[in-house]
Amino acid sequence: MRNIGVLAWLCGLLLWCWGGAQALPKDIRERIIQATVMLLPTDQNGDLDGSRGSGSIISPQGYILTNYHVVGDPETRVLSPWIQVRTIRFVDREPEFTYWGKVVAGDPNLDLAIVQIVEDKDEKPVGRLNLPSVELGDSNSLIIGDDIFVFGFQGTGGYTISFSRGSVGGFTGDDLESSGRQWIKHDAQTGPGNSGGGVYDESGALIGVHSAGLAGGGNSRTAFMRPLAVAWGLVTPNVTGFVVKKSGSAAVTATTNVSSGAAGLWPPTLATGRNSVAGTVRVTGSAGAGTWTLDLTELLKDGGLKGTARSGSQSQTAFFYYDEDDNEVWVEWTRDGKAFTSCIVEPGGVSSSDWKGAVYAFKDLESDGTRAGDCVVSLKAKTAGTSASATTGAASAGGAALAWPPSLKAGQTWTATFTSVGTYNVALSKANSEGGFDGTATRGSESSSAILDYADGELFLIVQRSDKTFLVCSTERAGLSGATVRGSATTHKNADDKGTGAGTCTLGLK
Known part of the structure; x- marks a missing residue:
């Protein structure tokens, strides 16, 4: 279980550390370094054209934000057909050729582009990726004098990664002269290889793309970055899985590139880890037309659900999951585990009441599907005496299945059971300025300060005990089972202590 995020938050969340301006914490710098890539454009044959630049991975699924002039010619508007992507293994060595990427979106007027990793260096499709990525920040909140940090392959002294810091020097219009x-x-030290690389604020959120450096009179030099606010028009329609850091907080919100319409959420919560689902799939226009009743009770390791589909006297094995690669929800059923009937739903088919999709027939797992009709999906989560609509994503309570990510709010009561010390009752009292929830953890006569928060895919509880040590329970979705989530426990002497293992722990919402 990861504890890096917890350590970084101990000071900020509990406010037990000295304030004041600080450099980027080491764990944040390490994350940014791993998400910084070198980009080398090639021709159709994969031969390098001699130029290079930097980029930032903004989604674990392999999307990279960079400059247009790094991957194409803004004058002719011709893009390089293939981009060699090199990643960092060691900070004191040049990055290593790891992937091939394609430009999926670009605007020469903004000098911005999106590259998607599609193949490994051996030209084999990459499939589902889970790469280190950076969080997106709010460039509109910047004012003159704010600290900024630049990462990229500057080119000065070789092509190992370089870091520089500076401050916001001012703002200007597109022509670099108007308002x-x-x-x-900005005034951070940069070089030609920094083009396309990330510029970050003091919280480690990406707030700009370094793009140019211009010399002025008297040997002065000013560097320019495109603010992230200008890039949203490219990011939002073309990138899935990016994460936005809330202003002034380390808490993050997962974001997709689609609008669900009405009250629907995309991807639907039920397809990404809610247990025990029931409902129907109505099929029209195919040989299997009719209504299938679904009962999905088994949570699979990949976050999907498994159960049964029944229509008349027929009973088949059913599956329900979200395909991140194609941004689709699949409801499918099979008699023999070879041939499948699949109802595939895309974001445009989602409404507040049901999901409309297309039916495809697959002869086996290796064959292409044949369009066979249309389908309408109506599903609900089965809870202890209650049910929640598949499109609401509401958190369940009272012993019901725990939603992921969990919905936290003041007034909730949680239990935290540590194998090393026993069970705490945790009452959340109010939201704090860092995006988490303050509360009190009680165990017998012991009463301690506590914070519960969800960030970077991790739900964690921090308890400050009377001797000023910390007890931390860190959990992820893989540990989710019904109404509880299981994880690992650590103890920390202070906010700077990396901690030692303290067995396992379980969190549950009462």
């Missing part, structure tokens, strides 16, 4: 915020001036 506006289309460009942000």
Whole structure:
């Protein structure tokens, strides 16, 4: 279980550390370094054209934000057909050729582009990726004098990664002369290889793309970055799985590139880990037309659900899951585990009441599907005496299945059971300024301060005991089972202590 996020939050969440301006914490710098890539454009044959630049992985699924001029020619508007992506293994060595990427979106007027990793270096499709990525920040909140941090392959002294810091020097329009915020001036040291690389604020959120450096009179030099606010028009329609850091907080919100319409959420919560689901799939226009009743009770390791589909006297094995690669929800059933009937739902088919999709027939797992009709999906989560709509994503309580990510709010009561010390009752009292929830953890006569929070895919509880040591329970979705989630426990002497293992722990919402 990861504890890096917990350590970084001990100071910020509990406010037990000295304030004041600080450099980026080491764990944040390490994350940014791992998400910084070198990009080398090639021709159709894969031969390098001699140029290079930097980029930032903004989604674990392999999407990279960079400059247009790194991957194409803004004048002719011709893009390189293939981009060699090199990743960092050691900070004192040049990055290693790891992937091939394709430009999936670009705007030469903004000098911004999105590259998607599609193959490994041996030209084999990458499938589902889970890469280190950076969080997206709010460039509109910047003011003159704010600290900024630049990462990239500057080119000075070789092509190992370089870091520099500076401050926001000012704002200007597109022509670099008029008023506006289309460009942000800064004074961090940069070189030609920094083009396309990330510029970060003091919380470690990406707030800009370094793009140019211009010399002025008297040997002055000003660097310019495109603010992230200008890039949203490219990011939102073309990138899945990016994460936005809330302003002034380390708490993050997972974001997709689609609008669900009405009250629907996309991807639907039920397809990403809610247990015990029931409902129907109505099929029209195919040989299997009719209504299938679903009862999905088994949570699979990949986050999907398994159960049965019944229509008349027929009973088949059913599956329900979200395909991140194609951004689709699949409801499918099979008699023999070879041939499948699949109802595939895309974001445009989602409403507040049901999901409309297309039916495909697959002869086996290796064959292409044949369009066979249409389908309408109506599902609900089965809870202890209650049910929640598949599109609401509401958190369940009272012993019901725990939603993921969990919905936290003041007034909730949680239990935290540590194998090393026993069970605490945790009452959440109020939201704090860092995005988590303050509360009190009680165990017998012992009463301690506590914070519960969800960030970076991790639900964790921090308990400050009377001797000023910390007890931490860190959990992830893989540990989710019904109404509880199981994880690992650590103890920390203070906020700087990396901690020692303290067995396992379980969190549950009462």
